[in-house]
Amino acid sequence: MTQPRLELRRLQAAYGERVVLDDISLTLTEGEWFVLLGPNGCGKSTLLDCVAGRKTPVAGSVEICGHSLRGDPVAAKMRMGYGCAPEALPPLLTSRQCLEIHAAAKRLSSVSEDLLELADELRFTPYWESFVDILSLGTRQKLAILLALVGDPKLILLDEAFNGLDPASAQTLKRHLTSLIGRGATLLLATHSLDIVEHHADRAALLVDGRLQHIWQSSDLVQLRSTGQRFDDALARSMSGGGD
């Protein structure tokens, strides 16, 4: 049996007194596109923050490729790529410097040709020498995604990564992510786009009020696709507590 790429055990997170994640247990395996769905404020971004090490959980554990995020954070983070929010990027650095810093932090000897080709396909190449603060929202989003993919991480964490992207770039990115997953990477994506679940996801989970209310297994999604049903009907049934 292959080692899980991400293993969350009884994860709990809170902001002050307010518990936003409660008893979350989840395992992601190699070569999986996992989509996290849920209404605004349900805890999707907090879950990604806990996995990325940006937020310390109140209880529970996070393991990335068998390395505990608390016990061995450097080894765990070496295998993970996190796409930060566009507004979190440093405004006074150029895009190239951001990329160089990410590559150096991951102790790479060079930036992969694959990543530079993706930048080219996303029409990002003219912006390598631009300061981040003059980039548009969509261009910053592209930079955040490119930074998440530095060093071919085994676990990719993306939060609303398709927001602000033009349709052609979104299509290019979906194609590239599918190719990475085909080569063994695992993707955890928090999104509101149901078309990604309908066409790309291997599994999907619905997070409501900090708890995993429902998980659609691969077989469920295959069945949805084969019968031509729309995913929003299944989601509405789960939201109302009716199950699948």
Place this chain on the structure above:
Amino acid sequence: MPAAGLGVVGALTVATWLLWVYRLRVDEIFARLQPHTVIIAVVAGIVAAAFVSHRRSAHAALAPRSWLASLPVDPRIRRLEALALQLGPVVAVMVLICGFGLVAGAVLGLADLPAKSCLLVWRSALLGTFFGTGVGLIVPLPKPVSPYPGSRYVPQRMTPGRRPVPSLAGLAIWPIRSMFAMLRPKTLSRTLLPVLMMIPLGTTAAAAMAWVGFFGAWTALLALIASLVHVLRAARRWLKPLPLPGPRLGFAICGVVFMVMMGIGAVAAWLRWVARL
């Protein structure tokens, strides 16, 4: 009594106590300031005029984008609201000046010390602020300046087409760029004005230049320290998901900046030495 009220009463009590304890020194300071009442009034007027004019300009830029802009509010109420927003801090300063002047005058009077110099200084500051506020309200609005993007004031050597090479060098340069973004021309000119006014008449041009350079170096040093603190916090937030241990991150950011600080410090010391010659 609410906490804010208790705070005000407490602050007044402490201020009165301090004025009483140091009454002789306070009297001496006011006596020294008395011959300069005109300068005090002019400085207070310039500061008040610049402040009110800046508040007007900021209000003119922000009001149309306010989340309350589309509400059906009477234009007269809008004008009153704008006036309150533009003048609020200056009125608060005037109240403080009045309060301080009255308390200081009363303390000096109780201690049988002459309160005349205190009242003259107080009157100058108050009149200067009052007239400055008026000037700030009637002068034409300055050209709006967009505070962003900050990179407009940052020097950058462009190397288009250069292939990215893994390096933390960008982290070292970030606080210095942040300092340049902070020290935009308008800020520099405002910092320079009080420095020029402090140089006594009769000073030689060489000494005056050295003093200006000395204060410039100190301004750069303070801006660099503020930038370093800001960058350390921002970098920690941004790079937390990366396998970059804290000491390595700290060294990458602070190493070059500390050397630049030492360089600025050396220049400041040299200028101070030159100015005293």
